[in-house]
Amino acid sequence: MHVLVIGGAGYIGSHVVYALLKEDHAVTVLDNLRSGLRENLFAEAAFVHGDINDALLLDELLSGGPAARKAGNGSPYQAVVHLAALKAAGESMLEPEHYARCNIGGTINILAAMARNGVGNIVFSSSAAVYGEPQYLPIDELHPTQPTNFYGFTKLEIERLLEWFESLRGIRYAALRYFNAAGHEPSGAITGVESNPANLLPIIMEVAADTRARIEVYGNDYDTADGTGLRDYVHVTDLADAHVRALRHISTGRTSLTVNLGSQNGITVNQMLEAARRITGRAIPSVIAPRRPGDPARLIAGSARARELLGWAPRYSDVDTLISSSWAAYNR
Numbered sequence: 001m002h003v004l005v006i007g008g009a010g011y012i013g014s015h016v017v018y019a020l021l022k023e024d025h026a027v028t029v030l031d032n033l034r035s036g037l038r039e040n041l042f043a044e045a046a047f048v049h050g051d052i053n054d055a056l057l058l059d060e061l062l063s064g065g066p067a068a069r070k071a072g073n074g075s076p077y078q079a080v081v082h083l084a085a086l087k088a089a090g091e092s093m094l095e096p097e098h099y100a101r102c103n104i105g106g107t108i109n110i111l112a113a114m115a116r117n118g119v120g121n122i123v124f125s126s127s128a129a130v131y132g133e134p135q136y137l138p139i140d141e142l143h144p145t146q147p148t149n150f151y152g153f154t155k156l157e158i159e160r161l162l163e164w165f166e167s168l169r170g171i172r173y174a175a176l177r178y179f180n181a182a183g184h185e186p187s188g189a190i191t192g193v194e195s196n197p198a199n200l201l202p203i204i205m206e207v208a209a210d211t212r213a214r215i216e217v218y219g220n221d222y223d224t225a226d227g228t229g230l231r232d233y234v235h236v237t238d239l240a241d242a243h244v245r246a247l248r249h250i251s252t253g254r255t256s257l258t259v260n261l262g263s264q265n266g267i268t269v270n271q272m273l274e275a276a277r278r279i280t281g282r283a284i285p286s287v288i289a290p291r292r293p294g295d296p297a298r299l300i301a302g303s304a305r306a307r308e309l310l311g312w313a314p315r316y317s318d319v320d321t322l323i324s325s326s327w328a329a330y331n332r
Contacts, residue, residue, distance in 0.1 A: 029048065052109055130155050
């Protein structure tokens with residue numbers, strides 16, 4: 001199958017590309033390289049430097065036109081994996097217009113180009129941010145969707161667009177609601193690391209690698225085992241495997257789906273820190289900082305639906321593998 005992976009030079013996208021190539025799919029990556037890295041590109045995958053706000057480029061690619069031929073892979077596409085988005089929750093509250101244009105408007109461009117060119121399958125990178133404050137745990141797909149930031153709103157609106165485009169244009173979809181993506185490809189095949197990360201584990205790794213002075217722990221008085229926030233971390237290689245399985249599911253004519261991707265286990269900030277100190281052998285200085293507004297004490301995924309429909313189960317999402325695979329990438 002020929003798959004267009006949009007955002008395939010990014011952290012999660014590069015792992016998805018790697019998983020698709022291992023399954024012998026033909027892959028073309030479309031990425032604007034604003035956050036993605038050239039070092040995350042694979043020689044086996046064609047590459048197009050471009051943006052989802054360029055509707056003409058999307059049409060040229062999906063029609064097998066000049067842009068596709070220039071990339072060296074003009075064969076027809078059977079599917080799209082869509083991972084391109086602005087993703088900073090705090091920034092989304094300050095620049096909602098920008099997030100709407102990029103995330104929602106860009107996705108409309110993708111779906112319109114797919115419909116015009118007969119590409120009938122899309123796997124979409126959604127987020128647990130669609131749920132907002134947890135009303136119960138674990139959070140399953142029946143949990144109310146009430147985003148508390150504009151980023152989560154854009155992801156939820158895109159899911160609704162997917163439902164309409166299936167109904168009106170026959171495009172099957174899989175919407176994958178990630179919880180906390182972490183870790184790095186255990187084989188070492190992907191060498192790029194995120195710049196200016198906002199998530200816990202890469203920040204810990206930067207402190208361990210002496211490129212950041214310390215880590216701030218936001219709150220130590222939550223209702224958890226050690227007072228620090230508890231989150232559900234899922235290894236990026238497990239996420240990539242879910243994308244391949246979801247693509248297989250929808251491309252073989254089965255129903256569209258929306259599923260959570262999480263480990264169904266929780267790790268507190270202090271537990272992650274202590275494990276990182278043990279595995280890296282580094283001190284990793286930390287300080288307690290005030291709670292961040294809107295941060296819940298605990299977030300745990302209910303991902304039984306992904307296990308049932310996709311046969312998916314995380315293999316690398318234990319705390320030691322999350323940290324050791326990350327440390328290998330940062331300690332080169």
